[in-house]
Amino acid sequence: MIHIVPQPGDIGLTSITGPVGRLIKVGQWLNGDGFGAYQHAFIVLPGDRLIEAMPGGAIVAPLSKYADREVLYVTLPGLTDAQRKAIGDCALRYEGVPYSFLDYVALAAHRFRLPVPGLRRYVESTGHQICSQLCDRAYRDAGQRLFDDGRWDGYVTPMAIANRLTVDDSLVRSVFEAFAVTPGRWDGYVTPMAIANRLTVDDSPGQQPRRG
Numbered sequence: 001m002i003h004i005v006p007q008p009g010d011i012g013l014t015s016i017t018g019p020v021g022r023l024i025k026v027g028q029w030l031n032g033d034g035f036g037a038y039q040h041a042f043i044v045l046p047g048d049r050l051i052e053a054m055p056g057g058a059i060v061a062p063l064s065k066y067a068d069r070e071v072l073y074v075t076l077p078g079l080t081d082a083q084r085k086a087i088g089d090c091a092l093r094y095e096g097v098p099y100s101f102l103d104y105v106a107l108a109a110h111r112f113r114l115p116v117p118g119l120r121r122y123v124e125s126t127g128h129q130i131c132s133q134l135c136d137r138a139y140r141d142a143g144q145r146l147f148d149d150g151r152w153d154g155y156v157t158p159m160a161i162a163n164r165l166t167v168d169d170s171l172v173r174s175v176f177e178a179f180a181v182t183p184g185r186w187d188g189y190v191t192p193m194a195i196a197n198r199l200t201v202d203d204s205p206g207q208q209p210r211r212g
Helices: 018-030 081-092 102-111 119-124 131-141 158-166 170-178 192-199
Strands: 011-014 040-045 049-052 059-062 072-074
Touching (some): 011 158, 040 081, 040 131, 040 158, 049 131, 072 158, 081 131, 131 158
Antiparallel strands (some): 011 040, 040 049, 049 059
């Protein structure tokens, strides 16, 4: 389920520029998630804050940190306020937990079924977590599973979350239908900026909403 306005407990998906972003794209490609648009994920907290994994340790930061970037906010449908609070509380338990690119290598090793001793224990460990692993773990700790396909705990990338929570989203599809968006534009998900660009209103006198 996609949200245009972030709510506590949502997962924010965004891009990372530069060498780090390219490195993460490679890591996601190795894990079968393609060179997707999203290389980073974080959990939205109350008070316009977020918690996100960083190599030096997960940190809490203002939500405005990504105000200059396109962010897609997604979550499971039907979450109550109490469940959303629980997700944030669980995410905060991992503040300070670090990660490295080795975590992507471990995920790729699992995908290619490499016989690495202790691999499952390493992937499922909470002592080091990439951004998407932190999000997935927070949801599971709060009693909400993002994935029910039998995958290892922790075997998740930002694009895996995007693919799981944006396909056939009825809310966004209804937005497209309500504004008579060309059916061919639908590709399984939509971002806030895509809607903004599609429906931008020219405030000049006498102008009508732009429809194409």
